[in-house]
Amino acid sequence: MRPLTEDESKIVFTKLANYVGKNLIHLIDRADEPHCLRLHKDRVFYVSESSMRLAISIAKPNLVSLGTCFGKFSKSGKFKLHITALDYLAQYAKYKVWIKPNGEMPFLYGNHVLKAHLGRITEDTPEHQGVVIYSMSDVPLGFGVTARSTIDTRKLDPTAIIVFHQADVGEYLRDEETLF
Amino acid sequence: MDVSDILAAHEAKQKAIVVEKDIPLEVDAGFLTVTDLNPIDVESYNEDLEDYLLNTARDGVQTLIASLFQLPVTPSEDGPVAKLPAPTTLLPRAKPLPKPKPLTKWEQFAKTKGISHSKKDKKVWDEEKQDWVDRWGWKGANKATEVQWLTEVPKNADVDFDPSAQARKARKERMAKNEKQYQQNLARAQQAAGSASSSTPNATSNVQRKRELDKTLATTRISTASMGKFDKKLDGEKKLRGVKRKFEPAEVSSSTEKSHNLAILSKLDREPSAKKAKSGGDDVLNVRKAVRFASKGKGSAALARQSGGGKGKKGKR
Numbered sequence: 493m494r495p496l497t498e499d500e501s502k503i504v505f506t507k508l509a510n511y512v513g514k515n516l517i518h519l520i521d522r523a524d525e526p527h528c529l530r531l532h533k534d535r536v537f538y539v540s541e542s543s544m545r546l547a548i549s550i551a552k553p554n555l556v557s558l559g560t561c562f563g564k565f566s567k568s569g570k571f572k573l574h575i576t577a578l579d580y581l582a583q584y585a586k587y588k589v590w591i592k593p594n595g596e597m598p599f600l601y602g603n604h605v606l607k608a609h610l611g612r613i614t615e616d617t618p619e620h621q622g623v624v625i626y627s628m629s630d631v632p633l634g635f636g637v638t639a640r641s642t643i644d645t646r647k648l649d650p651t652a653i654i655v656f657h658q659a660d661v662g663e664y665l666r667d668e669e670t671l672f
Numbered sequence: 673m674d675v676s677d678i679l680a681a682h683e684a685k686q687k688a689i690v691v692e693k694d695i696p697l698e699v700d701a702g703f704l705t706v707t708d709l710n711p712i713d714v715e716s717y718n719e720d721l722e723d724y725l726l727n728t729a730r731d732g733v734q735t736l737i738a739s740l741f742q743l744p745v746t747p748s749e750d751g752p753v754a755k756l757p758a759p760t761t762l763l764p765r766a767k768p769l770p771k772p773k774p775l776t777k778w779e780q781f782a783k784t785k786g787i788s789h790s791k792k793d794k795k796v797w798d799e800e801k802q803d804w805v806d807r808w809g810w811k812g813a814n815k816a817t818e819v820q821w822l823t824e825v826p827k828n829a830d831v832d833f834d835p836s837a838q839a840r841k842a843r844k845e846r847m848a849k850n851e852k853q854y855q856q857n858l859a860r861a862q863q864a865a866g867s868a869s870s871s872t873p874n875a876t877s878n879v880q881r882k883r884e885l886d887k888t889l890a891t892t893r894i895s896t897a898s899m900g901k902f903d904k905k906l907d908g909e910k911k912l913r914g915v916k917r918k919f920e921p922a923e924v925s926s927s928t929e930k931s932h933n934l935a936i937l938s939k940l941d942r943e944p945s946a947k948k949a950k951s952g953g954d955d956v957l958n959v960r961k962a963v964r965f966a967s968k969g970k971g972s973a974a975l976a977r978q979s980g981g982g983k984g985k986k987g988k989r
Contacts, residue, residue, distance in 0.1 A: 494919045495929065501936050509940070520933045526926035529933075541926045548922055616958055 493532040493547060493555060503571045504529065504536055504562070508581075510622035511573075511635060515584035527559075535564045536571070538580065557672050574671060575634060575659040578624070582632035585624035587614045589636075589655055596627050600662035605636065605655035607648050617642045623655060634660030689738070691731045699739045702759030706732040774861035777853070814843060 496504065509516050519527070519538070526541045532555060539547070539559025547558045560580070563573040573581075591599060595609020611628050619641045625633045636655040645654055663671060691697065698707040708728060717724050743754040775783065782789060795804040796813050806812045817823065823835035863878075890912055894900040900912070967975040 493922055495922060495924060497919065498936060501933060502940060505933075505937060505940055516937060517934070520937065521930055526930065528926060528929050530922070545923065616961060 493530050493537075493544075493552070493558070496529050496531050496536065500531065500536075500565070500571075501529070503565075503569070507563070507571045507573060508577075511581045511586070511624060512584040513586040515586065518584060519580060529562070530558070531565075532558070536562045538562050538577075561672060573635070573659060575661060575663045576671065578632050578635065578659070578661065581635055582624050582626070585635075587617045587621050587623045587638075588626055589613050589617075589623045589638075590626045590628055590630075591633070593628060596633065599625065599633060599657065600660050602657055602660060602662060602666070604639075604653045604657045606650065607645060607652050607654050608650035610645070610654050613642055613645070613654075615642055619644070622658075625655065625660075632661075634658070634662075689734070691735050691738075693731070697732060697735045699735055700759055700761045701736075701739050701743065702757050703761055704736065704756070705761065706736045708732055774857075774864060776857040777860065818843070 505516060508519070512519070527538060528541055528544055530537045530539055530544060530547075532552075535557075537557070537559045538561075543559055547555060560576055561574055562577040562580075563571055565571055589605065589610065590612040591605055591609045592611045595605065595611075598609065599605055605625065614623070617623060617638055619638060621638045622635060623638055624635045627633055634657070636658045638655055639653050640648065645652075648654075693708070693710050695709045698709065699705075700707075708731070713724070740754055743757070745752040745754050747753075781787075792807065794807055796807050797803075798805045798813065808814045817839040818836045825833060825835060893903070893912060896903055963972045963975060967978075
């Protein structure tokens with residue numbers, strides 16, 4: 493377990509900022525309890541300072557997880573967000589997409605969001621913007637990247653892809669072994 | 673009887689013996705040299721050059737010979753012989769001063785450490801022979817263990833242990849080492865002379881050269897088909913080490929870490945990404961939407977006309 497280097501922090505922050513924008517400051521500069529980012533076995537954990545201090549005393553091979561896993565660094569140095577980060581992303585998301593109940597199951601099985609399943613979308617969402625996907629009852633289901641801007645979606649046919657799938661809560665079951 | 677003529681003649685003779693000048697002549701009997709520092713008398717010089725030169729020369733020689741006759745004299749078959757004193761005139765050097773020799777590596781070290789060095793005598797006292805023998809060379813003292821008729825053999829020695837051969841080998845190794853160091857000192861001195869002429873500080877260039885060599889060596893070692901894994905290892909070859917990564921300690925105080933992270937964030941905000949530039953910034957206020965709302969869907973041009981209408985009439989351009 494170690495703090496992120498400057499380069500790693502940059503990569504993580506740019507990825508998170510794609511979803512939460514300026515709200516990223518609220519993750520770093522928390523009012524309640526100081527939280528920090530820690531790297532452990534290529535995974536980035538968002539953890540309260542007190543837990544982190546407790547975890548220091550645990551040997552590296554014995555430490556499985558701490559705090560909330562935000563994602564992991566691939567071998568080529570890219571950062572991939574995990575579904576476990578959804579709690580924080582949903583809390584501070586800048587752009588949101590709500591999907592209809594009949595579109596929930598296809599999305600939770602790892603498919604992209606089609607226009608037919610689109611319930612609501614934040615106005616002026618640009619193209620290739622990270623969005624958090626909610627059910628119509630405001631339950632966060634996952635996150636993705638928009639394929640088209642909000643204005644462009646109006647002209648599309650119902651089978652066109654609106655949001656590219658990135659992660660969904662179905663992964664808790666599907667990728668149980670590798671997720672944490 | 674008129675003696676005035678005789679007296680005058682005598683006086684002229686006396687004058688000829690004693691030379692009187694404004695500045696007395698400088699005589700260096702050791703070099704048989706007389707220096708006349710008096711300025712030239714222009715009148716007599718112009719009148720008769722030959723006569724003037726002859727007179728000056730005669731005065732000089734007269735003074736020199738007078739000084740010679742004051743020296744202690746010993747009689748010989750050929751006449752009296754005077755012993756010349758040591759010369760007093762300082763002659764300039766014919767050749768330039770020798771340059772100081774470049775210091776050897778040991779001398780440099782000794783200088784920095786303040787180690788003084790006393791030169792060893794070439795001869796050492798031999799108690800057995802009761803005589804002075806050479807320290808090295810023919811029948812030198814450094815070969816004593818090789819030539820002695822009885823040598824103590826260490827307890828753990830092999831059966832074929834040859835003490836004299838062993839000592840000889842050790843001596844030859846010392847010689848080889850000394851020769852190697854000598855060559856290295858020569859090379860170093862030559863290099864220092866070369867770099868001094870190209871006006872670069874020697875120490876830094878040396879360090880730089882060493883670093884470059886190390887780098888090249890490291891590159892060549894991993895430039896084989898197996899990236900150096902199955903190469904033949906040389907004696908004394910060190911394991912290649914990469915750059916050691918350094919991380920901050922895990923238990924940094926949260927405030928410093930927070931400020932560090934915020935600094936990174938502000939740095940990220942400063943550099944505009946391609947997406948941000950396209951979507952018109954990451955601001956909370958959507959300007960396009962605000963304009964549409966304020967102008968009730970008529971656009972920014974209509975809004976400008978509406979708000980700046982009064983001004984436009986007054987300030988016609």
